Amino acid sequence: GDQGRLEQCLMNLVENAVDHNPSDVTVTVATRVEAATAVLTVSDDGNGIDPDLLPHVFEPFVTTRSDESGGLAGLGLAIVQARVGAQGGRVEIDSGSEGSSVHIRLPLAAA
Secondary structure, eight states, X not given: OOHHHHHHHHHHHHHHHHHTSOTXXXXXXXXXXXXXXXXXXXXXXXXXXXXXXXXXXXSTTOOSOSSSOSSSTTOHHHHHHHHHHTTTOEEEEEEETTEXXXXXXXXXXXX
16 A cells, blocks of 8 residues: 555544544554455544444545534545545444444555
C-alpha cells in the first residue's frame, strides 16, 4: 500500500475515535495477517455508534456529532474508504455498546 495514504487513514481513524468519545477512551491500533491480507485495526472502548447510523457512516457528511463542531464533519470515514479502495482494499466497521473497531484490509504483495 501507499505508506503516506495509509498513515493518513490511520491518523484519521485514531482522531475519530478520540473526538467522538469521552475523554477517558482507550484507543488501540493493531496489525495482523489473515491469509493473504494485511489487517490494520483501530479500536476504542467508547460508547459505540448508534445502530441506525452504522450502515451510513461511510457516506459523505454523515456524522455521529450532535453539533457542527470540528471542521469537515462527516468526511473522515468516506475519505478512508476511498483511499483504501484505491489500493485494492476495503474498510469494515464493528460497533456496539462497548466500543468500535475499524478494520482496513489490504491484499499482501505477492512474494
